[in-house]
Amino acid sequence: MQSKPQNPPSRHHFIPQFLLDQWKDGDTLLRYRRNRIGEIESSPASPKSVCFERDLYKTLGFPPEHAQQMETLFMQVIDDAAAKVHALLLDGKVNSLSDAQCSDWGRFVMSLWFRTPLDMRGMKDAVGALASAEAAKSVLRGEDGALPPEAVSALQMEVLRLVIDDADRGRAFINMDWRIIKTNNRRELFVSDWPLDVPVSFAWLGSASSYVTLPIGP
Numbered sequence: 001m002q003s004k005p006q007n008p009p010s011r012h013h014f015i016p017q018f019l020l021d022q023w024k025d026g027d028t029l030l031r032y033r034r035n036r037i038g039e040i041e042s043s044p045a046s047p048k049s050v051c052f053e054r055d056l057y058k059t060l061g062f063p064p065e066h067a068q069q070m071e072t073l074f075m076q077v078i079d080d081a082a083a084k085v086h087a088l089l090l091d092g093k094v095n096s097l098s099d100a101q102c103s104d105w106g107r108f109v110m111s112l113w114f115r116t117p118l119d120m121r122g123m124k125d126a127v128g129a130l131a132s133a134e135a136a137k138s139v140l141r142g143e144d145g146a147l148p149p150e151a152v153s154a155l156q157m158e159v160l161r162l163v164i165d166d167a168d169r170g171r172a173f174i175n176m177d178w179r180i181i182k183t184n185n186r187r188e189l190f191v192s193d194w195p196l197d198v199p200v201s202f203a204w205l206g207s208a209s210s211y212v213t214l215p216i217g218p
Contacts, residue, residue: 008068082108
C-alpha cells in the first residue's frame, strides 16, 4: 500500500530553524516582540513557531503540487546546505571551508537580504507595477490588458531567485575577509527577523568600508 504523499509545506521560515535552534533552552527559546502599545513582551516559543509566514514564497496560480516549489526546491535547499556550514562555523572552522561551502554560506546570507515578509512585500509592490495595463502592454508585445496575478506572482519569485543568486554580488561577498568573533561579554547576542548588520550608509560589497555581520549563536 502506497503512503499518502505529504502536502507541500505552507509554513515558510524566513529565519531558518537551524539558526534559531542556537537560542533554545531545552525545547524553547525566548521570543521578544513589541505589543500594540509599544511595550516589549517576552514569551517562550519553539523555533518552529516563530520567524515564519504562511505561503510567503507561494507562487499564485500554480497547481497545489507546484505552488510551493520556491520553498521546497530553492529556499529549503539553501537552508539545508547552510546548516552544514553553520555547524563548522560554530566549531571555528571558517578558514578550512571549501569553495563550495563558502558558496553555500554566501548564498544563505544573500537570501537573508531579500526573504523577509517586509522584503517580499516590497518586491511584490515593485513587480506589481507590471500588472498595470500600460506596463503590461509593453511586456505582452503591444497586447492590451494587465498581467494576470499569477504572472506577477511567478515574476516576483523569479526576481527573488535572481537577486539571491546574483553572481557578482555573491563573488564580492565570498572574497571578503571572513571572521568568527567570540565575545566574553555577559550580554548575549540576539537573532531577529532581520539578523544582518550592515553599515548605515551602506557601502556595497567589495568596498573597503563594507561589512556584513550575522549572529550565529548567542
